[in-house]
Amino acid sequence: KQTHEKMTEYLDELEFLAYTAGAEVLKRFSQKLERPNPKTFIGTGKMEDVAAYVEQHDVGTVIFDDELTPGQQRNIEALLKCKIVDRTYLILDIFAQRAQTSYARTQVELAQYEYLLPRLVGLWTHLERQRGGIGMRGPGETEIETDRRIVRDRITLLKKKMKTIDKQMSTQRGNRGALVRVALVGYTNVGKSTLMNVISKSKVFAENKLFATLDTTVRKVVIGNLPFLLSDTVGFIRKLPTQLVDSFKSTLDEVREADLLLHVVDISHPQFEDHINAVNKILDEIKSMDKPTLMVFNKIDAYKAEAYDDDDLMVERTGAHYSLDEWKETWMSRTNGDAIFISALNKNNFDSFRKKVYERVREIHVTRFPYNE
Ligand code: GDP
CATH class of the missing domain: 1.10.287 (Helix Hairpins)
Structure with missing residues (x-):
């Protein structure tokens, strides 16, 4: 059951990716194999099912939720006689569009x-x-x-x-002086751009699609007379193509050079723990795991505790109705260090959020400008 749920979740995400790329998804196929077929990725019988469907419905493209080898791609193309796209290609295509x-x-x-x-x-x-x-x-x-x-x-x-x-950008980063740098990180579509908008009161592109954010935006933000720099980075995603990890190195430099990370989580997403792990894995790869981090659990307005895991919360209410004290009692708060629970959309708990960010930025700020104390 566990693996079935995982698979459904992966395919949900792939469908979302396909939709983001402008495709309409007609049907899903899935198969359990010990290991992928070296020639055709999926097994012969399954391939026949897919071929029949492709022919019947005049399907233009078949998308695979993994990277296919060049050989597999060609073999499948010959069998299905339509365009074959793998996960890497799809993600690259979306990045290219955006x-x-x-x-x-x-x-x-x-x-x-x-x-x-x-x-x-x-x-x-x-x-x-x-x-x-x-x-x-x-x-x-x-x-x-x-x-x-x-x-x-x-x-x-x-x-x-x-x-x-790269050189120009690193000079630009250097020129920003000693201002504290805060970077928003998080899985894609968790609300980073929305949060950037509400904090900096500027307009950043936000929509309900994956990868709406591609280019890093850096804004100067002032909370309670304390100025700092806030950057919004590319949305992280599970199984990010390796070609992208490398080529987006400089985009991630913004994260690497940040003094404080705001790790934004979409708490209304059933697999948000997987998302946290995927993000931490990339942070680890770019050696940024040990940075001061504030966990920002977002979309509490859309959160509903499930009957079986509501250790402390009432089932009938959405997260927007919990008090901060109630949130503090949840396991999310207990296991993730410094955490805050908000809705960027409805601005729930926004004052506490700003206060928290202010405190954390100030801690770093005073070490640089001790004379301000
Ligand atoms: P990003 O990819 O992390 O930058 O995410 P976006 O800021 O583009 O937001 C993705 C989607 O989530 C958009 O449709 C937002 O309107 C929506 N969203 C952001 N914050 C919230 C929130 O607090 N509650 C709800 N319900 N939706 C939100």
Whole structure:
């Protein structure tokens, strides 16, 4: 049952990703296998089911919730005769659609070419094997060689471009002086942009889709005469393509150089604990796990304790009706250190939230400007 729920949750997320990319999802298929089929990812019988459905409903694209090897991708394409997209490709596509600054566009383009390169190589070896490697030294080889060279040149160029922008950005970060830096981190769609809007009273793009935030926004915020910098970073996601972890390194620099992290959690999401773990894993990868962190449990207006786990809370009320003292008694508060429970949408508990942020920023601020004490 546990694994079935997990699978449903992963496919829910994939469907959400597909919707974000502009696709309409017609049907889901799932299969339990010890390990993926090396040639076709899913088993033969399941593939027949999918093929029949694709043909019957004139399906344009089949999406897989994992990264397919170049070989699998080709084999499946040959069997289903429609476009085959894997999770990595889908995520890259969404990032490409949403990149706004030239920096973000460069990052995504680089990641896309890195994804493409082994697939060009694969295409060649595939053809070679199929045709016995004889008589293929003609235009086919030249073409693929040319393609590969073009892609490699492009990758080199983009990497150079990134280096230049990286330098500029790090200088910009350096120029921000000794102001305390706070970074909003959290799983995608938890309400980071919304929170940024309400704290900084500026308009940041927020919508109910994954990855609405791609480019880092940095705002100067003042709470009680205390100025600090607040940055809103790219939404983290489970199974983030490795191409992206690398190319979004500088985006994550904002997190790495932050003095305080506000880890935002969508408490109304049934799998919010998995989300916290996914975010912590990335924080660990960029060596930012030990930073001072305030856990911000958001969307309490949409939270309803489930009958079986309401250790302290009343079932009939949504989270918006709990008092702060009641929240303090919950396991979320007990296990996650310094925590606060809010609704960015309805501004529930917003005064306490601002006060808390103020206190934490002030602690850091006074170590830098002791004469202000
Ligand atoms: P981000 O991806 O983390 O930046 O998330 P967004 O700020 O774009 O928000 C994602 C969705 O959650 C949007 O539809 C928001 O309106 C919604 N949202 C944000 N905060 C809250 C909240 O406190 N309660 C509820 N119910 N929805 C919220």
